Amino acid sequence: MSEVRFGIIGFGNMGSSHAESIYRGKVKNGKLVGVCDINEDKLKRSRELYPDVTCYSSHHDMLKNKDIDAIIVATPHYDHPSIAIDALKANKHVLIEKPAGVYTKAVREMNEVSKKTDKVFAIMYNQRTDPYYSKVKELIDDGELGEIRRINWIITDWYRPQSYYNSGGWRATWAGEGGGVLLNQDPHQLDLWQWICGMPTRIRAFCQFGKMHDIEVEDDVTAYMEYANGATGVFVTSTSDAPGTNRFEISGDRGKIVVENRKITFWRLRVSEREFNATFTGGFGNPECWKCEIDVKPNELQQHVAILTNLVEAILDGKELIAPGVEGIRGLTISNAMHLSAWIDDWVNLPIDEDLYYDMLQDKIKNSVVSKDNKDVVLDVKGTF
Amino acid sequence: MSEVRFGIIGFGNMGSSHAESIYRGKVKNGKLVGVCDINEDKLKRSRELYPDVTCYSSHHDMLKNKDIDAIIVATPHYDHPSIAIDALKANKHVLIEKPAGVYTKAVREMNEVSKKTDKVFAIMYNQRTDPYYSKVKELIDDGELGEIRRINWIITDWYRPQSYYNSGGWRATWAGEGGGVLLNQDPHQLDLWQWICGMPTRIRAFCQFGKMHDIEVEDDVTAYMEYANGATGVFVTSTSDAPGTNRFEISGDRGKIVVENRKITFWRLRVSEREFNATFTGGFGNPECWKCEIDVKPNELQQHVAILTNLVEAILDGKELIAPGVEGIRGLTISNAMHLSAWIDDWVNLPIDEDLYYDMLQDKIKNSVVSKDNKDVVLDVKGTF
Numbered sequence: 001m002s003e004v005r006f007g008i009i010g011f012g013n014m015g016s017s018h019a020e021s022i023y024r025g026k027v028k029n030g031k032l033v034g035v036c037d038i039n040e041d042k043l044k045r046s047r048e049l050y051p052d053v054t055c056y057s058s059h060h061d062m063l064k065n066k067d068i069d070a071i072i073v074a075t076p077h078y079d080h081p082s083i084a085i086d087a088l089k090a091n092k093h094v095l096i097e098k099p100a101g102v103y104t105k106a107v108r109e110m111n112e113v114s115k116k117t118d119k120v121f122a123i124m125y126n127q128r129t130d131p132y133y134s135k136v137k138e139l140i141d142d143g144e145l146g147e148i149r150r151i152n153w154i155i156t157d158w159y160r161p162q163s164y165y166n167s168g169g170w171r172a173t174w175a176g177e178g179g180g181v182l183l184n185q186d187p188h189q190l191d192l193w194q195w196i197c198g199m200p201t202r203i204r205a206f207c208q209f210g211k212m213h214d215i216e217v218e219d220d221v222t223a224y225m226e227y228a229n230g231a232t233g234v235f236v237t238s239t240s241d242a243p244g245t246n247r248f249e250i251s252g253d254r255g256k257i258v259v260e261n262r263k264i265t266f267w268r269l270r271v272s273e274r275e276f277n278a279t280f281t282g283g284f285g286n287p288e289c290w291k292c293e294i295d296v297k298p299n300e301l302q303q304h305v306a307i308l309t310n311l312v313e314a315i316l317d318g319k320e321l322i323a324p325g326v327e328g329i330r331g332l333t334i335s336n337a338m339h340l341s342a343w344i345d346d347w348v349n350l351p352i353d354e355d356l357y358y359d360m361l362q363d364k365i366k367n368s369v370v371s372k373d374n375k376d377v378v379l380d381v382k383g384t385f
Numbered sequence: 386m387s388e389v390r391f392g393i394i395g396f397g398n399m400g401s402s403h404a405e406s407i408y409r410g411k412v413k414n415g416k417l418v419g420v421c422d423i424n425e426d427k428l429k430r431s432r433e434l435y436p437d438v439t440c441y442s443s444h445h446d447m448l449k450n451k452d453i454d455a456i457i458v459a460t461p462h463y464d465h466p467s468i469a470i471d472a473l474k475a476n477k478h479v480l481i482e483k484p485a486g487v488y489t490k491a492v493r494e495m496n497e498v499s500k501k502t503d504k505v506f507a508i509m510y511n512q513r514t515d516p517y518y519s520k521v522k523e524l525i526d527d528g529e530l531g532e533i534r535r536i537n538w539i540i541t542d543w544y545r546p547q548s549y550y551n552s553g554g555w556r557a558t559w560a561g562e563g564g565g566v567l568l569n570q571d572p573h574q575l576d577l578w579q580w581i582c583g584m585p586t587r588i589r590a591f592c593q594f595g596k597m598h599d600i601e602v603e604d605d606v607t608a609y610m611e612y613a614n615g616a617t618g619v620f621v622t623s624t625s626d627a628p629g630t631n632r633f634e635i636s637g638d639r640g641k642i643v644v645e646n647r648k649i650t651f652w653r654l655r656v657s658e659r660e661f662n663a664t665f666t667g668g669f670g671n672p673e674c675w676k677c678e679i680d681v682k683p684n685e686l687q688q689h690v691a692i693l694t695n696l697v698e699a700i701l702d703g704k705e706l707i708a709p710g711v712e713g714i715r716g717l718t719i720s721n722a723m724h725l726s727a728w729i730d731d732w733v734n735l736p737i738d739e740d741l742y743y744d745m746l747q748d749k750i751k752n753s754v755v756s757k758d759n760k761d762v763v764l765d766v767k768g769t770f
Contacts, residue, residue, distance in 0.1 A: 150541070150621075152621065154537060159671050160669075161665045161667075162663065163670075164668045206617070208615065212662070213662070222609055222619055224591055226591075232607055236619060240658065240662070241534070242654060242661070242672050242674065243652045245641070249539070255627070269627060276546060277546045277547050277597070277598070280548055283552050285546060285548075286544050286627055287627050
């Protein structure tokens with residue numbers, strides 16, 4: 001096997017972007033052979049762009065094609081787990097778009113299926129290839145920051161005007177997306193959060209639903225988290241701050257790392273805070289600290305193309321995945337916990353009560369009063385991930 | 386009356402600092418005539434430094450002296466209200482150190498007494514004279530930022546090693562200070578918070594008590610607040626972060642202001658976010674934004690000397706106070722609400738249940754197991770406010 005033949009399910013914003021990358025040869029040893037969408041207009045567009053690529057209106061039909069090795073699932077969020085399960089069971093390698101799903105119950109089922117196959121299962125956590133975040137992870141994994149004590153991510157630069165929400169009937173509805181900024185914009189950050197700092201033990205979150213937009217889901221979230229070692233975290237996100245902020249601060253026993261404005265600053269303590277605290281006798285005083293500007297080299301491949309290329313290499317050469325699909329449940333668990341905490345107005349311990357989450361989500365869907373024109377516009381997503 | 390004759394009650398860190406400023410002529414038309422402390426060693430030190438200043442071991446005796454016009458109350462926090470009441474009733478002008486007290490119940494009583502006198506009553510909120518914060522207040526009061534939507538203050542640069550807490554038996558105890566970082570380090574920030582952004586309507590706070598120090602009170606706090614207009618706020622503070630952060634971000638309908646590293650940056654929207662949101666049709670897009678670096682001119686007088694001079698001018702010339710004493714209750718209300726929320730592990734609506742707070746605080750004092758050597762060291766506070 002010298003190349004991976006791709007079928008893409010869902011030819012919307014992301015699906016069409018991945019199709020373009022593969023078709024135009026940006027993914028080494030990757031070839032686009034099929035596109036599937038339930039919307040005939042979208043298939044028409046695919047035929048115009050890629051005349052030699054087969055179109056399908058049913059993913060079941062596509063999965064029957066033995067000339068397709070790998071499936072990219074780029075449908076609306078709800079369908080990721082069920083389609084991924086279909087594809088895995090059809091003996092395909094699978095890459096799912098983020099989020100892994102809308103609720104962890106379904107994602108857990110998908111993970112179980114994937115563990116029973118020998119197929120490669122990946123998730124489009126392209127931000128793990130961002131050289132800034134991977135550098136921070138490296139510093140923390142290597143112990144440079146010491147034990148983590150405090151995390152603070154203000155990620156409010158997801159500005160979306162009302163016209164964005166009006167561009168698709170499924171957008172920002174409980175039935176269509178299962179949430180707002182947490183499900184659509186933040187899956188990468190929630191993954192990076194747990195990838196770099198690990199999973200919290202409990203969460204108390206405050207979601208504001210349709211605060212600044214005519215939508216039923218959350219467009220503003222503040223969440224407080226606690227970790228087993230006593231560390232705390234604050235995650236603040238919104239789609240109505242203009243201009244927003246993207247500032248990720250992690251404090252540890254050996255100092256502080258801040259990622260902001262495409263720059264990593266590491267305030268490095270000469271001796272650990274614990275040692276200074278125990279030995280300094282002067283009353284007022286601070287441990288010696290060096291302000292270090294961390295050099296970050298751009299990766300050769302980044303973002304979506306890097307993940308797609310990694311997938312091809314994993315399939316062809318057994319290379320380790322940057323973002324294994326089974327890890328998609330972690331960020332989603334944090335996201336679900338934030339919703340649940342806001343809904344029950346109380347603490348949520350992790351792992352969450354998945355049945356309760358599922359039932360409450362069904363209630364939201366059932367009680368939704370949203371009726372939008374179901375227009376469905378493919379937006380240009382360049383620069384939005 | 387051409388000068389104000391001061392008596393200082395409490396010759397500890399702050400009292401001795403104010404004495405020095407007044408005695409050395411830094412406060413125009415201010416004169417130091419009396420110092421009071423219950424600790425004879427401290428009075429001895431005062432006699433050595435200021436041989437012509439009368440010493441008192443009882444504030445009641447000092448208040449009988451008709452040659453004293455104004456009293457500075459710089460005792461431990463608990464005694465601020467009761468001594469201020471004594472002083473006001475003795476017909477003295479009064480300046481209290483921050484915080485106004487430990488619980489709002491006593492502070493409310495002090496405020497009631499002050500309203501019945503014609504004496505000037507001020508509080509040492511010296512940070513209101515800081516040119517950066519007063520500039521931000523001016524921008525917001527003038528409507529430049531529009532309606533406030535989000536506030537985020539990470540004020541963790543209050544690092545204190547264990548030796549600090551060991552320097553006085555009263556420090557960081559429920560009986561001695563009535564709290565930790567909220568009562569000792571943060572009163573200025575909590576005042577600036579409400580001075581600039583107003584009072585929240587409810588608070589959900591998470592305090593960690595003796596997390597990184599051998600103390601019984603809080604050394605780590607994360608608090609979430611909501612405002613009547615839907616605005617939200619996060620206040621994060623600690624005495625164990627090294628190096629800490631002092632970053633104050635306020636977002637509004639017309640952009641965002643960040644105060645950090647002695648710099649104000651104002652991201653100013655050309656049209657308001659609300660207008661852009663309502664009129665932009667392009668799906669992805671952001672309102673035009675200008676990054677403005679705000680010029681800040683240092684005030685002629687700053688910090689403690691500015692507040693002391695303002696008090697003298699208020700007494701002699703009827704000048705408006707920068708920090709009226711009755712406003713001390715506001716920041717303390719936020720502080721008490723944070724404690725209360727952590728204690729009851731639930732929301733606290735403002736105004737708080739003052740009786741509940743008082744009762745719970747008494748329980749903390751009663752159940753305290755702290756027994757420290759009661760050594761009492763005067764630390765050099767230069768650069769710590």
